[in-house]
Amino acid sequence: MSYIKQYHIDNGFRFVVLDSKFDKYICQCIDYKKGCPWRLRASYSKRSSKWEIRKIDGSHTCLSTMQLADHVNLDSNQIGYIFMNSVKENPSIPIKTLIAEIKKSFRIFDFIWQSLEW
Numbered sequence: 001m002s003y004i005k006q007y008h009i010d011n012g013f014r015f016v017v018l019d020s021k022f023d024k025y026i027c028q029c030i031d032y033k034k035g036c037p038w039r040l041r042a043s044y045s046k047r048s049s050k051w052e053i054r055k056i057d058g059s060h061t062c063l064s065t066m067q068l069a070d071h072v073n074l075d076s077n078q079i080g081y082i083f084m085n086s087v088k089e090n091p092s093i094p095i096k097t098l099i100a101e102i103k104k105s106f107r108i109f110d111f112i113w114q115s116l117e118w
Helices: 001-010 077-091 095-106 110-115
Strands: 013-019 023-027 039-045 050-057
Touching: 001 095, 077 095
Parallel strands: none
Antiparallel strands: 013 023, 023 039, 039 050
């Protein structure tokens, strides 16, 4: 799921989750009803013990002018996933340094940062 979020964040696309269960994940472009055909279905495979993309309908045909810091799919879970390796490599990394890396990576300004609850 994190790879799907990261792809959309990196490319400026947005999606909404239609169904998310322990074995099924369905999402579509936020502009699906406006004509963008992108839709994805994934399911959890007991055999491989991994999530597998089963079907992708279309490609994104929408355009986004969304700023990275305002991206609808950028949440605290995704930020944690992205910076998890930094913490694993250096568990004693100062919190201030980690916050500075996050702000720099996502161009988050102080007034936005202060509104987030950590």
